[in-house]
Amino acid sequence: MLGCMEYGHVMVRYGEIGIKSEQVRRKYERLLVKNIEAMLSENGVGFNGVSRERGRIFVESRDARAAEVVSRVFGVVSASPVAVTGTDIKEVCGMAAEMGRDIIGEGQSFAIRARRAGEYPYTSQEIGRICGDAVFEAVKDRNPRVDLKSPDHEIFVEVRDRSYVFSEVVKGVGGMPLGSQGRMVALVSGGIDSPVAAWLMMRRGCNIIPVFFNNGEFSDKAYTERAMDAIKKLKEWAPGHNFKVYEVPHGDTLREFIGRGNVKYTCVFCKHMMYRTAVEIAKREGAHGIITGSSLGQVASQTSDNLMIEHYMIDFPIYHPLIGFDKDEIVALARRIGTYDISVRPASCCRAVPAHPSIHGRLEEVKRIEGEFDVDGLVEKELAGTAVTML
Template identity: 40%
Template sequence: MAKKTTKRAQKKVAAKKADATKREQAAAPKTKIRYDRILVRYGEMALKSDVVRRRMEDRLLGNIRSGLDKMQIKYVLHKEMGRIFVETRQIEETVGVLTHIFGLVSVSPVQTRVIGSSLEKIAETAERIGRTFITSKDTFALRARRTGNENFTSKMIEREAGGRVQDATQARVDLDNPDKTLYVEVRQNKAYFYIEEHACPGGLPLGTQGRVVILFSGSVDAAAAAWLMMKRGCTVVPIYFESSPYTDASTDERAARVFETLREWSHGNKMSLRRVPHGKALFMFTEECRDEHLDVLSKRQMLRVANLIAKQEGARAVVTGDNLNQNASQTLENMAVVDRASELPVFRPVLTWDKEEILKLAQRIGAFEAATKEVKPAPRSRRSFPAVRLEDIEREEQKVDVKKLAEEAAEPVSSKTSS
């Protein structure tokens, strides 16, 4: 009798497990979401005046087309108020391009449905999509955004569509910290459904803020400084100072590899690495001038060359990767002396950053591995002064024809161009 009771109990337990399994299978994801386009968001330029915003939007659209064309992606591009849509079947590749375009805030692959003014169609589609990725073990939230003059509000969408998803999946609602989130954006009789946002760099469209030249060594500081100027819409012309015979091929290779990384962010703009000789100037300074002034003398000479190239390029400023007090030429006093050699403004985007912050940015932009490679450095002062006097530096420069050296270095040489 006891054995029969045990068997019946076992059968009940087995039946309950089978029912639970069926419910889980019913609630489990069955198919992937079929994305048909990408919703593109941009931020800061939307706050500009109408004339400026239109100019920036046109440039942004051109940069997007350039990036997609370069990757041979088939697409249809169109813009609405505050949004851009890219219709394509190559979702993953397109997201890869868009996340490297300045001026964009974020992108989301979306599934589109024409809804007219029907809240029921929104709820029906939300339920169907919810079944594909939300299970009964998950917590979830449904977030809605509506623009235009529909006969329902965002809260009504969240309440109606969220209720349908909950009934279909048996998942618990958690608006504060959900496991899964379904987003709905309604505009112009269409609803766009998505479950993820991919961050973009933000800033302003590349090419909208003029040209700058940058002293570019391929270091993490130089890479970060260049990228930050690009983020603010500047076309950057990197100048690499070849210091042979003091440096070797490893130094050249580092600069080239980091430059290639920056090119991946230059959609819509031609970007060239300008190589100029600096070895002769270093030789003259080491032979004719006091050693403790070498760092400042070398940096001032680089600025002279950069000013000449800036005129050739139509650039309006010089950029450096200087980081306050990182070395002798980057103290506040010595930077003031260095800047006196430049007619153009000198910008230092990472001046106040901690080194850890610079390294994190280098990782984000993909330059960390190449930029941190060990290379043979150019000669430095054996005993540096943290606060040189301008009159002392100018006296040392009289021993060398710095103007002629700068003019020789700034003569057009080999460059590597991308589009």
């Protein structure tokens, strides 16, 4: 917890970007800066500028919320409110001592964590030792202790073109800058899983095109509202990036299938038709793949047998970022990203789900059943009735 010191900047650290080639790293840094500026602006955090330095990005802002808001930007590993001073060792020690007076209480322990980037007449170890002495002297009336293993407080000193002193590190979401990996269609139902799957691919740099399949008479208005609210929550993680949301009428397709019998394959056919329509939307949008919330074995349509059948004749990349996650892991992520409370709101379950769905479907049988339908015609009908909105 920070005390009374004023912090005029936020130091932003990134991870994977730093191991890219020089050309790619600069490109991703510029994109990360753009996304940081958008996140700050959308959250009403005032700032005077965002600058790049090799390995670091700096936000000039006195808003106490700045580091926390920046930590929500994909690609940010951590952020810290920092006090800035020169590189003269006396200035650095003075700032460290001031911070010590601000945060170290009676009988508490502390440690100095120092590093430098560049050539200076002192080593990182010397910076740590000299600043440690200065801090100890500044708070000696409080009976401080030095503890390098498990201190009550850590004071970080980083000497670059300027020197930065800080004590708080806000963990970021990591990943890659949003927009660095192209666009993908994300199937979002409003349940717990699919928004998390979309978020994970956003975290890897993908802009998403949310697609919601409205089951019409087999669901209710609350189900649709839940899905749209989940999409809006995902949009909060993507300031500066528009969402083009597709709402596809899927009820007629389900009714036609159920009316022909073979209801045990309803869930398999439903997902297969979703893929067929989603592929056409992806082609229209120039997207690179389709994202689903499937987790292996979680429900009838997600057994290995049925996943194979659902992918039949789908000549397009399909991504299942949750495939190896269990439900507890998915719920924890949903809580973290803010979609969980939306996804568990009361709404009807899909009324098209049969009492005894097939969990070990047979491809030859599904091929036979599908041969009874005008699949292309059903896809065209869904596309014709699709509503598109911008967020």
